[in-house]
Amino acid sequence: MAQQQAVDARPQEPTPESARRVRLVFLGVMLGMFLAALDQTIVSTALPTIVGDLGGANHLSWVVTSYMLAATATTPLWGKLGDLFGRKHIFLICIVIFLAGSALCGQARNMTELIAFRALQGLGGGGLMVLAMAVIADVVPPRERGRYQGVIGAVFGVSSVVGPLLGGFLVDNLNWRWVFYVNLPVGAVALFVIATALHAKRPETRPRIDYLGTALLAAASTCLVLITSLGGTTWKWNSAEVWGCAVGAVVLIALFIWWEQRAPEPVLPLRLFRNRIFTVCSGIGFVIGLCMFGALSYIPLYMQVVNGNSPTESGLRLLPMMAGVLITSIGTGQLISRTGRYKIYPIMGTALTCVALVLLAQVDEKTSATVMGLYMLVLGLGLGLVMQVLIIAVQNSTDFADLGTATSGVTYFRSIGGSFGASIFGTVLNNQLTSKIATAQKDGTLSPQFPAKQVLANPTSVQKAPPALKPLLDPFLHIFAVSLQTVYLVAAGITVLAFVLSLFLREVPLRTATRTNQVEGAGPPAFRSSAEEIEGMITRLSSRENIWERYGRAIDRSGINISVPQAYGLFRLHHAGPITEEEICRRLKVSSVEIRPKLDAMVASGRVQRDPAGVLTLTPAGQDVVQRLSDARLNQLREKLEGYSPEQHAELLDMLRTLADDSLEAPARVLTD
Template sequence: MTLDSHVTAQEPKDTGHVPGNVLVPMGALLLGLLLAALDQTIVSTALPTIVSDLGGLEHLSWVVTAYLLASTAATPLWGKLGDQYGRKKLFQIAIVIFLIGSALCGMAQNMGELIGFRALQGLGGGGLIVLSMAIVGDLVPPRERGRYQGLFGAVFGTTSVLGPLLGGLFTEHIGWRWVFYINLPIGVVALVVIATALRIPRKSAQHVIDYLGTFLIAAVATCLVLVASLGGTTWAWGSAQIIGLSVLGVVIAVLFVAVERGAAEPVLPLKLFRIRTFTLAAVISFIVGFAMFGAMTYLPTFLQVVHGISPTMSGVHMLPMVVGMLLSSTGSGQIVSRTGRWKVFPIAGTGVTALGLLLLHQLDQNSSTAEMSTYFFVFGFGLGLVMQVLVLIVQNAVSYEDLGVATSGATFFRSIGASFGVAIFGTIFASRLGEQLAAAFRGVSLPAGLSASTLQADPRGIAALPPALRPAALHAFSVSITDVFLYAAPVALLGFVLAWFLKEDRLRGSVTAPDVTETLATNPVQRSSYDEVCRALSVLGTREGQREIYRKIAARAGYDLLPAASWLLLRMRKYGSVEPGVLAGRCVVPLSVILDAERQVEERRLAVREGLDLSLTDQGREVADRLARAREESLAELLGDWWGPDRPTDLDRLVKELTDQMCGSQREQPQGGAAAAGVS
């Protein structure tokens, strides 16, 4: 049985919403999030075709990198601007920017245009992700927030599977430009629904926005990625351009440190790096993003070019990797939340990821589907073991005031790692491919219009080669891509070594593994410390089961009461009285259970009948007060050392709010007499 699990959103006086109205704007928010999350993965299977159409294989990685960099850098800015100027308006602006970027990407005529428009699209995408999750907090009360944020997290899980499949389908059947055009009708629907149905209170929170810090950290990341992607290909490593970019990156990094030391609300507080666990987790997060997105970008190219698999089927072939990630993330999260032991997972995860990269290096043009699927699964399984746990251990290592920024910081480094990884993989691939093709066709007479350089620019030229020469071209592409994984393996091994230095501190009760699918996101979604604790406590509440909660708080208060009797007493304390018959018809608790509870509280003289209503006696009010205190103490215990004499007032408010909501919603109350009047 689940007691009072059917709880609605906040009352109209608080949010401007009746419960049924929450579902429509929630659907629009999910659509907005779907757009941004999908565009992180949908392009991967379309990339080989895009490159063949627009040219510029050496810049393939930038189609992904531009989006990731822009969305990562913009995320903290969107979050704070939403706090200051209202999230609804900012969310609409983010949708418009994203749709403009999508339309322009679809119309791009060369690789340079596409990369620039992808950056614009990423700018809007970062806003869609962070604001959609923040608006959930405006629409629903803390007790329900974990469930709704789980839905939003599920969107990320779904897009990780659907992205490559849809990208392949559109590319194969209606053209790669529809990978971007498909966003337009969905975005317009979301825009219209948000404009007409979303009503959220205007909560203005004053922030000193760290514009300079945000710009500088984005500039440092851009310099690093430019060096990684252009060095050794467009410009020699010792060229003035690469050296200049490297020096510029170092100078900006020093300037960033100076600015953050004096910032009122730094985008990335430097004091976090004094916490060893945070620093190690940040580096390991960087490595995970490096490996994950580097592989996801180049595996479709391997499948389509080397094995001649269609874009759609290349998405299908990548499913074992996603399945491995989901299985290991789910399992590790549950084990950690139940046992409190977590250190084994980052160690095992980085080790298995390194093994997966070495296995991927073994692939060639003769590898079977079963072999490829197995290696993809191993690689994904390793990533899943470590991704979710890194967020959890960072949350556990910092003080309450830094909880929100530390959580987004861990994911921020994974996003930067993803950008850097895709760029590095791209450089290695382009460099190796040029060497391999030149060696394969040195002294060989190729058909008119074909050369090593034209094959490098457009893989479709392989089909025009004489049958005797095709294996050499396929081998060149195969070796160039799989060598990328060999070079990435030492980076994963570095993560494996660093993971051993993590200190396994005892987990706070409120630190639970976030929803598995939330950790698939690369964007550093910035929620406040309050929101993070809120998510954890609400998830704990739903996991325990309401019957067990009421049994525990009765025992804590020193009473031998039925769970439903405790529930009735708390309802009467909050609403003044209850009418058991009407209550049974308006909530999910069976009538027989309510009648047993009613009989017990009457026999013990904790409540008396007044007509059809049941009201507390003086003794009953004392018992209900103790039950309420017991629930508050139980929640406070979960906060561990965050719940001290100098605890933040918002934590105090959260515990009281969650305690109050245990009684249920006013919607389930009769609409007349004492019941309607007695709202505490």
């Protein structure tokens, strides 16, 4: 009963808002997304100044890690809370938390306070990232989401590039505290817009929150982020701290899986992983996050170490990549909204990203700024084709009750991928530099007096060396460029995995309307037609498909490896009950020569059993296939209704179940074709 109340308490799908209201909501959402993405990178150029003011250089990495840790660990929680309580209220709470953290960061008096307040800021920032995408799904029909999600993807890409630029500008012209204060006016506008433009109704009953599942996932995420952020730098890879976090992560993940199978309202339902689209998109997101954050980290480093650019200059040189993300994010969104198709874009995007990384692997100390800019443009074009399309695909294939949870799940895996990327590529670069420096010193290419330890700790220091020493350091610039080539080759190899995964992404055409006519949190809609009219509509729509198409789509949707004739045979055996081969031949008016090979194949598959008397019945495996096919057909019929909410009306749901079975009936010859 409690579980049912929790389900009933979930907000129902909203009606399309007026054009003006949608634009206002989108403005507020975009501002929130911009702030959260901006704060992942804006601090980087201010860190040296912050250390000079507050001290605590040995804890410097925690200024970035604390934000990333809090944001990643709480992402699934915010998505689930939005599903349970309505996204408006949770989004507003996240904005307030983020702004409070920003104000406190600006007031920090020492490094400990700054790290703690950055964690608070990340707590809100994680919610802003995932709920921004879910709110758009609340107010915009699936077919139209592409153009909005495309702009959000562009904003994410732009903020990632603008962050270091804006941070450097504020530090140079004001002081480092304005890196955090700049969030306050923008956040206040977002707070006002969302509070006034997005309508919501609180659930009538109190939802149940998965506190234990949230704690287990947050703890496991913490262990993973600590390993990837501090391993190889603050902690040695074989240290007790790294091993402790690794063992802790494995144990916590096992406990999380065990608990989520029993939780009445799981924070990350394991049933989502039975959805092939969600699983594939999560895998692609993990790999793209891994490669994207790796590229964003090391391109500016190359420019500062090899070319001698300042942080601000290196940020400006990232503009071609930002332009690429803008072009394909917005363009792809428009195309998806027009066509309702999306599968081709992740395939193209992952392929283009792989090509861009291979091109970056050719860069050395002699590469011109123009060529580097072209390579970054290609990378931006590839990333823009992928990032938001994954969200659109998942939202279109997920039940509305799980929309926020599914969105947060994909975002979570992308964030974890980014964490792993920074660690993996950092290790590759460090190993390459150490090996090549040692080799160069042995063969005389690099002076034995070269301060390898100091340079490895801070590679940009070579550009601050006195002019008289620079000729001695030039060989290091070549070594650094060649070492980065290996990093990008590894990244390209990993991106191939994302390309392969994208080939398995199943495409479900986007609907042209939201499923129900109600605002978030409102009650179920009234019927606009009688049950007979609805049944007639479904029958007319289904009649446009032949039986092969119906079974083919049901098989594809269910993910079962089975032929249409065999699936139909199982379905007929299910309805006929225990039956002999002779009776089947009599009913279908076919000879045993025609039917026996088909029946033998079904028996051999383990889905049908034949007793000594020749009576045929379905095995549990066969019954499972029939159930999954029926469920797949039921979901197809639900989508055909679009403007109704079958789950809220028992008689309509029963009618759909009956129609699902009836529509899978067919002429007898199907079994023998």
